[in-house]
Amino acid sequence: MPDSTEFAGTERVTGVDRWLQRLRGAVAPRRHNARTIAALTGNPGCHRRAVLDAAGVDKPRLAEHIGFPARFGQSRFAITRGNAFEAQVKADGGVELLRLLRERLGRPIPYAAFTDLDDDQPASTPEPAATTDTGPDESNEQRYERSQRLLSAAAREPASGDAVIFDHPLLRLRVAGQPVYLEPDLIAFRVDGRFHVVEIKSFPVIDGQADPSKVSAAAIQAAVYVLAMRQLLTDAGHDPEIVSHDVLLVCPRDFTNEPVAALVDVRKQLSTLRRQLTRMARVEELVAALPPDLTFDLAPDRDGRPTRSPAALTTALDVVEARYAPECLASCELAFYCRHEARGHTGALGRSVREELGGVEQVPTVLALANGELAPAEGQAEAAALLQAAARLRAEALS
Known part of the structure; x- marks a missing residue:
């Protein structure tokens, strides 16, 4: 990725800036504020939000266009x-x-x-x-x-x-x-x-x-x-x-x-x-790992209506890794899409569940390990033992 710099007026323009503009499209960026930074630092492992916020993408409009409008914010x-x-x-x-x-x-x-x-x-x-x-x-x-x-x-x-x-x-x-x-x-x-x-x-x-x-x-x-x-x-x-x-x-x-x-x-x-x-990945590192033709541009027409298909935009979103947690519903405009995407993943149950289960990412895998139907893979032995103990205690309580 280019790292050269140039100046437009008194603003410093870098190779990263040009990449972020390509991701955003030909519209003015939405500025960061204390609320967006608080939300971003509340989930520093979410690369999707880090990239979209750095690019200044209009996340509320993007979420609405793909069929998952945000349900919070001020009137x-x-x-x-x-x-x-x-x-x-x-x-x-x-x-x-x-x-x-x-x-x-x-x-x-x-x-x-x-x-x-x-x-x-x-x-x-x-x-x-x-x-x-x-x-x-x-x-x-x-x-x-x-x-x-x-x-x-x-x-x-x-x-x-x-x-x-x-x-x-x-x-x-x-x-x-x-x-x-x-x-x-x-x-x-x-x-x-x-x-x-x-x-x-x-x-x-x-x-x-x-x-x-x-x-x-x-x-x-x-x-x-x-x-x-x-x-x-x-x-x-x-x-x-x-x-x-x-x-x-x-x-x-x-x-x-x-x-x-x-x-x-x-x-x-x-x-x-x-x-x-300090835990957040640098934007230039995240952008460098993305396909060069990736964009979240809504391509609005003369009246401001998006012309890109929702399917094309969701495909673009899926390229950037998200780290959904239930807390995102109160702070991120794309949370409903990410929750839909995370269905069946342990992360959708909360950060504490994801951390307790270590590297077990899928809910069906969790259930299979708990029931003894699946041999634990490398690194899953401790989580499997905890799940089987929990399943046994639940069965005893129910009986």
Whole structure:
């Protein structure tokens, strides 16, 4: 596979980029975000998701076209409500956010400069912050360099009683060997010289309690931002520990739009995230093993309707190894297709079952080993003994 590089504008183009574009087709790539990285690191052995995400393939549309549409995700109403709540928290130069910072960090912060990293000129609360649009011609690399420059300058400032709140920073993290650009909700610079990531979510906190699964998902996504922020400051020569592991999670209170905040410790999520990122295969290695003519291009017509047959696309998907687990149903748009494909495999029963059974991949083989109808192959003796013991105990219980 070619590894030469060239430059298109200020963006670096590599041989891997061209391969990924061929896999995606002639459409704009779907950008990674903290949610997709959290899902990817939750199942680092799934080469299919790693390749499709790196290529920016539109997985929801692909799944729908092949007849296995995703059954999760936010409705348009929920997305609109979430955007409105985020705008409310950031309104007037972050006045409401400053109040939450005072409450949760336990420090009297009399003043805060609200800096939109799409704009070099900060505005101070309580006056509304001026914002500018950098326009479609600015590259991710240019935005990242601006974010690094301004955040690094803030890290060099002496501690004071004031805060600087940064909006629209662009961070970068290497996932499967490829740079991924991320845009967190906010990053707040605190009086003690530390940065705090702010994660704004639209799920409610009712009577002081929020849905634990949603809080857990928000913590994992925030950990992605913390890790990327630490990498940015490390590259700029700063101590990464000035980015706090305590994340400010902002949600609406009860059934109103009144924001309420809590500090969430994401050290456990950071540890897991680092470990899973190191376990992932590099994209260039995965792509190099694929047929040169492989593509997941939907080949849309003038009206945007896919023209490739579902059969051709499922054949293409089958070329890339998947690692299905029931947990994928809550995080991956192709999970229903992969579950259908994994029918009869032990992996479809869960990771714990797959790990306990070692190299026994097929459910019929499991049943034959349990009943003593099949002699265990090399490496299956321990699993066979466990299965036969389980079968015996089950028979005794039933009798």
